[in-house]
Amino acid sequence: MQANERVLEIIGQFAIDGVILNLKSNTEGHINSTFISTFKNGDKLEKYTHQMVNGVVFPHPEQVMENIQAITSHIRNKLEEQKADQIDKRCLQLIPTKSGAFFTKDREGRLWRTYRYIDGVRTFSVLSDAVDAYLLGGAIGTFALQLSDFDGGKLHVTIPDFHDMGVRYKQLDTAIEENKAGRMHSVSKEIAFLMENRERGMVLIDALKNGELPLRVTHNDTKMNNVLFSEQNGEALCVIDLDTVMSGTCLFDTGDMIRTGACTAKEDETDLAKVRFNITLFQSMVQGYFEKAEKFLTPKETSLIAESGRNITQIMAVRFLTDYLNGDIYYHIDRPSHNLERARTQIALMQDMDRQWGAITTFIKDLTV
Ligand code: GN1
Ligand code: MG
Numbered sequence: 001m002q003a004n005e006r007v008l009e010i011i012g013q014f015a016i017d018g019v020i021l022n023l024k025s026n027t028e029g030h031i032n033s034t035f036i037s038t039f040k041n042g043d044k045l046e047k048y049t050h051q052m053v054n055g056v057v058f059p060h061p062e063q064v065m066e067n068i069q070a071i072t073s074h075i076r077n078k079l080e081e082q083k084a085d086q087i088d089k090r091c092l093q094l095i096p097t098k099s100g101a102f103f104t105k106d107r108e109g110r111l112w113r114t115y116r117y118i119d120g121v122r123t124f125s126v127l128s129d130a131v132d133a134y135l136l137g138g139a140i141g142t143f144a145l146q147l148s149d150f151d152g153g154k155l156h157v158t159i160p161d162f163h164d165m166g167v168r169y170k171q172l173d174t175a176i177e178e179n180k181a182g183r184m185h186s187v188s189k190e191i192a193f194l195m196e197n198r199e200r201g202m203v204l205i206d207a208l209k210n211g212e213l214p215l216r217v218t219h220n221d222t223k224m225n226n227v228l229f230s231e232q233n234g235e236a237l238c239v240i241d242l243d244t245v246m247s248g249t250c251l252f253d254t255g256d257m258i259r260t261g262a263c264t265a266k267e268d269e270t271d272l273a274k275v276r277f278n279i280t281l282f283q284s285m286v287q288g289y290f291e292k293a294e295k296f297l298t299p300k301e302t303s304l305i306a307e308s309g310r311n312i313t314q315i316m317a318v319r320f321l322t323d324y325l326n327g328d329i330y331y332h333i334d335r336p337s338h339n340l341e342r343a344r345t346q347i348a349l350m351q352d353m354d355r356q357w358g359a360i361t362t363f364i365k366d367l368t369v
Contacts, residue, residue, distance in 0.1 A: 006106070007035050011050055013097050013104045014114045017041045028225065029241070030331040031057050036117060047117035048095060052110050053103075057330065058243065061111035063156035065103050068242045069094060070154060071217070075146045089118050089230070089237045118238060121228040125266050130284040132229070132236075133261055137288025139227045139236035140219075140257045144250050147217040148296050152247035155217065162220055162244060163252045165201045168315055169194075172322045181327035187340065190321055193347055194314070201314045203307055204251050212300055213249045220244035222253040223267075224260040250301060251308035254289060258309030259316065261285050263349050268341050275348040279356055282309070283363050290367055299368070306364045310353050317346035 004023060011020065018041030026034040026049075033052040038045055053061040072092055079087045094102050095114040103113045127133050161167040176184065176191065207213040219226075219239060226241040260267070262282040265274040286305055290297070323330045324339035333339060353360060 007050065010052075010104060010106055010112045011035075011037060011048075011114070013112075014048075014050075014095050015098050016046075016048060016095060016114070018044075018046065021045070027332075032243070047119055049115045049117045050112060051115075052106075052112050053243070055110055058158055060156065060158060062103070064158045064243050065094075065111070065113060067155050067158065067245050068092075069102055071147060071150065071242060071245055074150050075143075078146050086237070088116065089121070089228070091238060092116075092118075092240055092242060118228055118240075120231050121237060122231050123225040123228060125225055126264065127224065127261055127278075127281055130280055132234070133281040133284040134288035135229070135234070135236035136224060136227055136257065136261050137285035137290070138292055139239055139288075140222050140253055141289040141292025143219060143222075143239040144216070144253065145292050145295065147245075150217050152215060152217045155246055157246055159244060159246075162246065163205065163248060163312075163315060165205050165311070165315055165318075168318045168322070169198055169201070172318050172325075175322045175325035179325065181325060183325055183327075183340075187321060187325070187343075190317070190340075190343055190347060193351075194318055194321065197314055197350070201311060201318075204249060204255075204304065204311050207300070207304070208249045213251065213304075214298060214301075215247050216250050216296075218246065218248035218250055218252050220246060220248060220252055220256075222256040222260075224257065250293065250297070251304050252312065254286070254305050255308035255310075255312030257285060257289065258282060258305075259313040259346075259349065262309065263345075265345060267345055268338060269345050270341050272344060272348045275345050275352065277349055277352040277356060277360075279359055279363075282360065286363070286367070302368055303364065305367075306357075306360045309360075310350055313346050313350050313353070317343050317350070320346065 016039055018039035020037055021040050022038040024036055026036055031054045035050045037048045055061060058064050075091045079090055093116040095116060096102055097104050103111050105111055221241055221244045226239060227236050228238045229236050262278050264276040264278050269275055320339045320343035328339055331339060
């Protein structure tokens, strides 16, 4: 059976009205497999996103779905209470199967789900405009605020130790020791830099574990292209990709927002001279975030916002390099050096943050005065 026929068979299990006109694959994510369909339902064209959840990365995908179901209904209820406009564009909506479940499984036991596709939106892989950065920060802050009264204890831990720097460094240690793909000779500079920064990298996870940072509901994958912007008026409408929503510190989310939103190049840029930390974008995005999140942020959390950007950039450098050394078993890659290129952009970004560290931290100190 052709790949598309298998996807069509799965799609047929969801409660979707109309006739399918078109199906195409979307290769943007590094983890799941994604397809977009268009249905003709009477006079209307309706689009859907179908995803096969990566069962290696998420060994309990049913738990991922329970988390997503719980938080999307929480956010939707909030939006309804606030009588928000365009609710379908502001919150992901799961489409049930014909038997009323939120997922189905294929013959190989892999989990599939369907969302209503949000149309009329765009995503960014690099920002250039400070207004977009401000709106991005606002969207991440709003997401945190919407979930600030959600009991994180109800969420499954779908990937244990996901943002635990200590665990990620141990995985790197093992990858170095095993040198499975025989690639150690090409990464000595990168390893030296990451080892110099090992201790500093523990700041968020240590503060979370010793109670200096409160446990909150966090998205854990707030990279910029997980925020949908309206094509019509530019508004940042919705935070998508809810697979890794778990408990954590909100600094994991400010960190990934800063890592991706304030960087002048794509995550896999090969020309490192293009990889810069844009402080104007950083300031606008943190301002946008802070205006929403100041209602709940503690002084300790606020004081670590700059560090969070450096920290999540670091954890991604560690994770990409680990996967490169392991022979690319975790992230989807397009070329053999892809994970190394990704690790190098992260390191270049950290180094450029370090060059501007004085200005970066001054901005954060001034936020609360
Ligand atoms: C992965 O799902 P996707 O492609 O947005 C990864 C994130 C990384 C990101 C880097 C479950 O996210 O942690 O930050 O790649 N997700 C998982 O682009 O590992
Ligand atoms: Mg993701």
